[in-house]
Amino acid sequence: DADVTQTPRNRITKTGKRIMLECSQTKGHDRMYWYRQDPGLGLRLIYYSFDVKDINKGEISDGYSVSRQAQAKFSLSLESAIPNQTALYFCATSDSGSKYEQYFGPGTRLTVT
């Protein structure tokens, strides 16, 4: 089984709808991240969490919210989806002892029409 899983893998939704993307990990890492990827822009950090009680905004948090339900689970919500939130979303994890290695899930392709 994959160490970092994301559900759903693909989602099409309409403008104004609320949507939740879920991430689970079995690596035992304390740190979790949500990124979005757009062509030519690389990965941009949305939110990150260094432990269950710690949530921090990243570079592009507007329009998004997160919940860290447990050490292994970190979900991303779009309260009212808009078309420019169409992107590939990745969850990642890392160990607090590592300064550089993050482990990524397979991604969720979200389309907002």
Place this chain on the structure above:
Amino acid sequence: QKEVEQDPGPLSVPEGAIVSLNCTYSNSAFQYFMWYRQYSRKGPELLMYTYSSGNKEDGRFTAQVDKSSKYISLFIRDSQPSDSATYLCAMSLDNAGNMLTFGGGTRLMVKP
């Protein structure tokens, strides 16, 4: 201006060629430099990392950092079709946890 710049490509080379992938950056405080490889429809995976300046070699891959020029490179020798992927450079500060700043990625195609 983005903090980390990377040519998006695509870069197309014949099998066996030496490939050079590059990134420039503007924040001189970056200390850790990484290359992630991303295959189509997959998440990125760490390929190599380097701390501060210098070279690091791992098989067919060499990572090079020139902090004075704010320039990093990844060289791939004897490139293979299986190297076809998007390569993302990433950087982090030395004491800010593991917050990574990514380049936009370069798409590489190695043709048999």
